Amino acid sequence: MSSPDGDWSAADRRWMARALALAALADGQTSPNPLVGAVVLDAGGGLVGEGFHRRAGAPHAEVVALAQAGPRARGGTLYVSLEPCCHHGRTPPCSELVVGAGLARVVVARQDPDPRVAGAGLAALAAAGISVSVGLCSGAASALNRPFLHRLATGRALGVLKWAASLDGRQATSDGHSQWISGVEARHWVHSLRARCDAVVIGGGTLRADDPLLTSRGQRSPEPLRVVFSRSLALPAEARLWDQGRAPTLVVHGPAPTQRCNAIDDLGVDRLALAEASPRLLAEALAARGCNRILWECGPALAAAALREGCLQTIEALEAPLLIGGCGAATPLADFGVRHLDQALRFPPPRLQRLGPDLRRSVELP
């Protein structure tokens, strides 16, 4: 059913690249679903339909593309960036629709590891006599859906840690001032990063120090879930996060918080108690709520705990052209167990991007 590498025509590659580009248009907006894009050609190889999955509950990519194609799909080809589903979810199985459209050939970038699909979608198409090929642009397709695939494989949301620091590695002055280290271009980029995430996590310390808003400034609708992870529940009575007019807020704590925060109950802020105040349980709880990718914008202690527990897959480190120095001025990561340099966490050279005067280093952790 799969084609060997190099067996694809230039047209195959071009159309699958188009399907992937369509899929990426909804980056961060489809959770818990994957990103999917689809292209339909008629029997003569002409483009007659295309589409992508916009958000959970909205039509699947194949549905959009086939609806656009109508009867012109008969005898044609479908390119789709992920295996068509074959189960009844919020929408009917795409495999039935594809078969019904009378397509001659279906090209799929990669299987869907969702246990309800996992090859059964492809088998249903082949059983109906359609020529099915799998594996075209599979690397790019996997990279595109890394958060979705990570959640399915681990049961945890993929974690992105973001920090902004000075050239000398400080996140704040020794008196705790951190607004603003990075410039407007970098802060705008952070808003766009939030728009690609399902939730943004901070700790109680960041809430108390910065009273942040944590939204994408309207770049995503709905805004990502704003999560305050607090062992103690020693949280301020007034905070911009308690106003849920713009975006939802969730307070997560351990089994026995030492403090009470009446404000959050009075204001109806959602609350979740974990069996243990652990970043791993938080990443699992958010995955269970449908988050594929979460952004950690927390201080050094929570960031180090998340790193230690394997909750971070990507680091977005912003550096501003200034020096802060200081004894006790915050750095991005507290202790995560490195005593000797042999134990340091090593990774390939970061990708670099200038954001106004600032520098972004983007790291994929091994």
Place this chain on the structure above:
Amino acid sequence: MSSPDGDWSAADRRWMARALALAALADGQTSPNPLVGAVVLDAGGGLVGEGFHRRAGAPHAEVVALAQAGPRARGGTLYVSLEPCCHHGRTPPCSELVVGAGLARVVVARQDPDPRVAGAGLAALAAAGISVSVGLCSGAASALNRPFLHRLATGRALGVLKWAASLDGRQATSDGHSQWISGVEARHWVHSLRARCDAVVIGGGTLRADDPLLTSRGQRSPEPLRVVFSRSLALPAEARLWDQGRAPTLVVHGPAPTQRCNAIDDLGVDRLALAEASPRLLAEALAARGCNRILWECGPALAAAALREGCLQTIEALEAPLLIGGCGAATPLADFGVRHLDQALRFPPPRLQRLGPDLRRSVELP
């Protein structure tokens, strides 16, 4: 005597660029003298001589170029990147030689601010009937001789601070391990940086923790002076710096060190007592010993003190792709007085260079 901007011919610009490129060949090797390059054309505009100043005590650039040109210089043009001297130093005045060579025109990039010259060299040439023009490529000429000009203007050696840190801004693990954070390419680049400096300064803490060699690994001859700046003189009896077979070492301390280090006296290591254990006095003392540029490879406390006292003009910050974290793991700069972000030291975006897996950010402080 000077030409207005834009009044230079394309040939003028090309020949002065050549003189500057020649001057740069001896970068870091001429102290206490400046870098100087010279080009001689004959009366027809053909190249007949060129040269540069290789080291203090060696012939000046004009001498080398005019010797090469011989009688062909008569009626010709001299391009020189700095005003010719007019005083008797270790070598006779260049202005006399230039006049004697019968040149018709001399083009100079900028005046020499040395009080023994400072325009008098140009005046001597003009008085002899030579057409003298000043100011061609003056910005590049000043940049090239920034260390020399800084020493003349301030009485202190220009300071370059170098550090190597992890992505999270750590110079060492919490147990003090720092060898090696950066890779071989970056370490090789540090050797070439040392080759452009007259002295390399560390504090007693770095000596105790790293027992470094601090040489250019033969890229400069003689090697830069290795300076240990120790308030207390609590220095180890054995250290690679005490072996002066490869490079000279100087121990600098305050007026009343609390400890003794018999080893350095027994081994004949040079010693200097300052009126106060201050980086500024050290930069002055090294300038008085003929250093134009010194490299600070010290720990966070001495680096912060040097910054506070205006001893640092350039920062070379190396970043390796690893995470260290830790409570108390060293960062590049201790406190230098920043409490609020308004007080942070801001500078233009650094120049970037990849050094193998590492990233160099090069900063000129305002």
